[in-house]
Amino acid sequence: MLALGEREIRGSFVNCSKGEASRIKMPPGFSDGSVPWDDLDFLGWTDPGAPMRALLVVPDEGGPTGIVLRRPEAMRASAMRSSMCRVCLTDHAASGVSLFVAPLAGAAGRNGNSVGEYLCSDLACSLYLRGKRQPRMRLVRREETLTLAERVDRAMSNLAAFTSRVVAG
Numbered sequence: 531m532l533a534l535g536e537r538e539i540r541g542s543f544v545n546c547s548k549g550e551a552s553r554i555k556m557p558p559g560f561s562d563g564s565v566p567w568d569d570l571d572f573l574g575w576t577d578p579g580a581p582m583r584a585l586l587v588v589p590d591e592g593g594p595t596g597i598v599l600r601r602p603e604a605m606r607a608s609a610m611r612s613s614m615c616r617v618c619l620t621d622h623a624a625s626g627v628s629l630f631v632a633p634l635a636g637a638a639g640r641n642g643n644s645v646g647e648y649l650c651s652d653l654a655c656s657l658y659l660r661g662k663r664q665p666r667m668r669l670v671r672r673e674e675t676l677t678l679a680e681r682v683d684r685a686m687s688n689l690a691a692f693t694s695r696v697v698a699g
């Protein structure tokens with residue numbers, strides 16, 4: 531993806547107030563220019579100032595869409611664990627995947643409605659797809675016959691399905 535600026539990122543969030551968007555801390559490496567934009571299909575990070583908050587910024591032709599996510603740490607882990615990211619389909623040991631919950635955009639979200647998805651806990655799907663990061667203690671290695679471009683396309687359409695549910699409110 532192309533590098534984004536801070537204003538563009540803050541302005542992209544669809545499911546939080548302007549005040550909350552203004553308090554989000556940029557990703558680690560953002561200020562010193564070490565975000566590996568060339569290897570990213572979307573930007574995903576945990577807010578360094580609020581570990582229960584995670585952020586996704588997904589580029590699109592009409593501009594990026596930002597989604598605020600919460601990590602529901604208190605969920606009963608054994609029942610809620612999945613070992614596969616539903617976006618990039620990377621297999622992880624259970625702790626490598628987390629259920630993230632996004633408030634819906636607009637009034638629906640303000641009334642407490644949300645949607646959840648299992649994603650790589652570090653939101654680094656792009657790096658797993660490219661083999662730049664390896665799951666820890668991977669139990670299963672599925673053989674993929676798709677090319678990288680095809681797997682990226684599949685991940686981005688999975689992600690778009692999630693973000694469009696949030697945006698629809």
Ligand SMILES: [Zn+2]
Nearest residue numbers: 615618650655
């Ligand atoms: Zn993933």
